[in-house]
Amino acid sequence: MSSGTRRLAGTRGLSPVTVLALALPIVGLVVLLATPPLDMQWEHHPSHFWLVLVTAAVNVALAYVTNVAAGRHRDARMVLISLAFLASAGFLGLHALATPGVLLADPNAGFVIATPIGLVIASVFAVLATGPFAGPRAMVVLRLRPILLGGLLAVMALWAVLSIGRLPPLDGPPPSSEGVGLLSVLAVVAVGLYAVAAWRAAQLYRLRGGNVLLSLTVAMILLAEAMVAVVFSRNWRLSWWEWHVLMLAAFVAIALGARSEYRRSGTLAGAFGGLYLEATLARLDRWHAGAIAAVAAAEEAGRPTDQVLAGLRREGATDTDVALLEEAARELRRLDEAFRPYLPSVITEGILSGRSAPSRLGGEERVLSVLFADLAGFTTFSESRSPTEVLAMLNEQWAVVVPGIDRAGGIIEHFAGDGVMAIFNADGSQPDHAQRAVRAAAAIVAAAEAVVARHLGWPVFRVGINTGPAVVGSVGAAERRSFAVIGDTTNTAARLMAAGEPGMVVVGRATWEALGADAAGRALGGVRVKGKREPVEAWVLDALRSPSGGVGTGTDKAD
Numbered sequence: 001m002s003s004g005t006r007r008l009a010g011t012r013g014l015s016p017v018t019v020l021a022l023a024l025p026i027v028g029l030v031v032l033l034a035t036p037p038l039d040m041q042w043e044h045h046p047s048h049f050w051l052v053l054v055t056a057a058v059n060v061a062l063a064y065v066t067n068v069a070a071g072r073h074r075d076a077r078m079v080l081i082s083l084a085f086l087a088s089a090g091f092l093g094l095h096a097l098a099t100p101g102v103l104l105a106d107p108n109a110g111f112v113i114a115t116p117i118g119l120v121i122a123s124v125f126a127v128l129a130t131g132p133f134a135g136p137r138a139m140v141v142l143r144l145r146p147i148l149l150g151g152l153l154a155v156m157a158l159w160a161v162l163s164i165g166r167l168p169p170l171d172g173p174p175p176s177s178e179g180v181g182l183l184s185v186l187a188v189v190a191v192g193l194y195a196v197a198a199w200r201a202a203q204l205y206r207l208r209g210g211n212v213l214l215s216l217t218v219a220m221i222l223l224a225e226a227m228v229a230v231v232f233s234r235n236w237r238l239s240w241w242e243w244h245v246l247m248l249a250a251f252v253a254i255a256l257g258a259r260s261e262y263r264r265s266g267t268l269a270g271a272f273g274g275l276y277l278e279a280t281l282a283r284l285d286r287w288h289a290g291a292i293a294a295v296a297a298a299e300e301a302g303r304p305t306d307q308v309l310a311g312l313r314r315e316g317a318t319d320t321d322v323a324l325l326e327e328a329a330r331e332l333r334r335l336d337e338a339f340r341p342y343l344p345s346v347i348t349e350g351i352l353s354g355r356s357a358p359s360r361l362g363g364e365e366r367v368l369s370v371l372f373a374d375l376a377g378f379t380t381f382s383e384s385r386s387p388t389e390v391l392a393m394l395n396e397q398w399a400v401v402v403p404g405i406d407r408a409g410g411i412i413e414h415f416a417g418d419g420v421m422a423i424f425n426a427d428g429s430q431p432d433h434a435q436r437a438v439r440a441a442a443a444i445v446a447a448a449e450a451v452v453a454r455h456l457g458w459p460v461f462r463v464g465i466n467t468g469p470a471v472v473g474s475v476g477a478a479e480r481r482s483f484a485v486i487g488d489t490t491n492t493a494a495r496l497m498a499a500g501e502p503g504m505v506v507v508g509r510a511t512w513e514a515l516g517a518d519a520a521g522r523a524l525g526g527v528r529v530k531g532k533r534e535p536v537e538a539w540v541l542d543a544l545r546s547p548s549g550g551v552g553t554g555t556d557k558a559d
Helices: 003-007 016-034 045-073 076-096 114-129 138-164 182-208 211-232 238-265 278-300 306-314 319-342 345-353 378-383 387-407 433-454 488-498 509-518
Strands: 362-376 411-416 419-424 460-476 481-486 505-508 519-527 536-545
Touching (some): 076 238, 278 306, 362 488, 378 387, 419 433, 433 505, 460 509, 488 536, 509 519
Antiparallel strands (some): 362 460, 411 419
């Protein structure tokens, strides 16, 4: 589950129907205890054995998968939850052996009280899993994980030895009720711990949502009710059977919740994603993002992805994880290919490299060169042609114009009908931006002339270039924004273009001076342009000397 999804989970809670269903077991228990004739005795050993065995099996499965999830991502909460499952499963298995005729002819106290003892221990791990030890003190749990696991297994093994050997203090006949003496006190404490764990799980569910958190909340409530039944019920009565059924319902609920999340996500991490700590989820987000980017980069470069995928498997990715990563990488490439042509390269490259902050409006001021080009005579042409013909003409013209801008290292800021605006030095990495802009202009004119030669009567490009300060950045609103270059430099470039004739490249003073002795052309003197009180000095560019010493036409690759 991504951080964005977690934030959008809303403030949900248990539905009234769920609350009513969870209250029914307590109501039923009260009715049975208040009406002794209804609390009938039913001593059926096979039913008891299989009920307890199935419950233990479900619990063992939960303990295993949560332990795998805990170990794979070193998550303290999952460690504690897996220990809770293991404690209840292990002692529940011992209780199954208390069924007469299974291991011993007659059960003893150790086997009979094993289940409530396991539930008490599990309640401690459950409340720890929803508290500080699954948060600020998580490292303590991770350091003590081997000790906690080994200690729990040792206690269960010792309990089994003492019970089978009929050794004190677990020897003697079974009590008439599991909730007697000290065990009753412990059961009351466990009820409180399960209630706290259920409340904390419900708060987490309100924040994140998800079936696994909902099922965990429900399970904690059911186990608390089971402990209440342990205290008040008597052996082999319906109230005694009730807490066995409540335990099974609690663990089945968690198993179904995890299964639902697994079917949706296809991964173990996704199945228990709602239970992971925020730090674990953030780490998983970073890992998945890096893995998808690595697969996508290999595919884009035409390299086999086998090595990348093998590395991901060594890091713990399953076949399902790998399949999802490959699918996500393909979708990422598809989206990139779909949207990249609509965005200036300075934006896409900045986002991919992490240099830009696309979520922030505003920009930076820098000196750059701005190129405007449009088709002289476009209006007249379009009046005598159908829209389809006009569009076909524009696309054929842009097909030869855009590569010239790209080869010179320019960035197309926008298209506007028959015009285009391109900028050079948008990111501050092109000290020769004036030369690049002029080469792009010459390339535009030369390429367009070849097109017009094939289509007599088509309009011809004219170009204006100006060099100076401008602000490069994002403008708009939070909901919609655009990359833009703003300043008088851009306005002047557009006016210089309008002052030129078809096939002409007109540059301003700053551009001409930046070109120096490499430029060949003629001065237009002061040109009156719209929006300027004073004339603007301009030059018509005839040629630009290439770095090798010859005269270039602008088709040289600038990079």
